[in-house]
Amino acid sequence: MENVIEVKHLNKSFGTHEVLKDIDFSVSKGEVVCIIGSSGSGKSTLLRCINLLETPSGGEIIYKGENILDAKHDIYKYRTKLGMVFQQFNLFNNHDVLSNCTVGQIKVLKRSKKEAEEVAMKYLKIVGMDSFINAKPKQLSGGQKQRVAIARALSMEPDVILFDEPTSALDPEMVGEVLKVMKELADTGLTMLVVTHEMGFAKEVSDRVVFMDKGVIAEEGSPDQIFNNPVQERTREFLKRTL
Numbered sequence: 090m091e092n093v094i095e096v097k098h099l100n101k102s103f104g105t106h107e108v109l110k111d112i113d114f115s116v117s118k119g120e121v122v123c124i125i126g127s128s129g130s131g132k133s134t135l136l137r138c139i140n141l142l143e144t145p146s147g148g149e150i151i152y153k154g155e156n157i158l159d160a161k162h163d164i165y166k167y168r169t170k171l172g173m174v175f176q177q178f179n180l181f182n183n184h185d186v187l188s189n190c191t192v193g194q195i196k197v198l199k200r201s202k203k204e205a206e207e208v209a210m211k212y213l214k215i216v217g218m219d220s221f222i223n224a225k226p227k228q229l230s231g232g233q234k235q236r237v238a239i240a241r242a243l244s245m246e247p248d249v250i251l252f253d254e255p256t257s258a259l260d261p262e263m264v265g266e267v268l269k270v271m272k273e274l275a276d277t278g279l280t281m282l283v284v285t286h287e288m289g290f291a292k293e294v295s296d297r298v299v300f301m302d303k304g305v306i307a308e309e310g311s312p313d314q315i316f317n318n319p320v321q322e323r324t325r326e327f328l329k330r331t332l
C-alpha cells in the first residue's frame with residue numbers, strides 16, 4: 090500500500106518535557122487510522138507535528154518520498170495537501186458558510202470564485218449543509234459547525250484529513266450526525282487520521298487503531314486486535330477505563 094504520510098523517529102519536546110518519543114508511524118492511501126489514548130499522551134501534538142503546526146524536535150516526515158522537514162522543502166504546498174478538523178471547529182466567524190469553504194481555495198489554491206463555489210457546494214451537499222450557505226457560524230449548532238468545518242477541509246481536496254477529537258466539544262445529541270458524516274467519508278475511500286474518544290467509531294470505522302501512552306505508540310493493530318485482544322497491559326488498562 091502506498092503511504093500518504095510516513096513518520097520516522099519523530100521527537101517533540103517542549104523545553105525539557107519530551108512529549109513524543111521516537112514515533113514511527115504511517116498512513117496509507119485510503120486508510121482510516123484512529124488514534125486513541127489518555128489525555129496528555131501526545132495525540133494532538135502528533136497531529137500538529139504532522140501538519141507542521143508544531144515543529145518536530147527530531148525525526149522525519151516523509152511525503153511523496155521526501156522528508157518535508159528538509160530545509161529546501163516547500164512546507165506551504167505540503168500543508169495544502171493536509172486537511173485539518175479541530176475540536177473547536179475554528180471556522181471564520183465573520184464569513185458565511187459558503188465563504189468559509191471558498192476562502193482557502195481562492196487564496197491558497199488560486200481557484201476562481203466560481204470554481205471554488207462549485208467545489209464548496211459539492212462538499213456542503215455531502216455533509217448535508219448546502220441549505221445553510223448564507224448562515225454565519227454563530228447561527229449554527231455545534232454539529233452543523235463541525236460539518237461545515239469538514240466540508241471546508243474537503244473543499245481543499247487534500248490527500249488526507251486529520252481530525253483532532255472532532256466530536257469532543259459537541260453536545261451529546263450532536264455527536265451522531267458528525268460521526269455519520271465521517272463514516273460516510275471513510276466509506277468513499279478518503280484517507281483519514283482521527284484522534285477520538287469515540288471507541289464505537291474507532292471499532293466500527295477504522296482500518297487500524299493506534300494506542301498512544303506517554304508519548305509513545307504503545308500498541309497498534311486492527312480494531313479487532315486492539316479492542317478484543319490487546320497485547321499490552323497498558324492498552325487493557327486504558328480500555329477498561331474508557332469502555
Ligand code: ADP
Nearest residue numbers: 103106108126127128129130131132133134135
Ligand atoms: P493529547 O492530545 O493526547 O491530550 P497533547 O498532545 O495535547 O496530548 O499533549 C501532550 C503533552 O504535551 C501534555 O503534557 C501537554 O501539556 C504538553 N503540551 C502540548 N502542547 C504544549 C505546548 N505548546 N507547550 C508546552 N507543553 C505542551
Ligand code: MG
Nearest residue numbers: 132133134254
Ligand atoms: Mg488532544
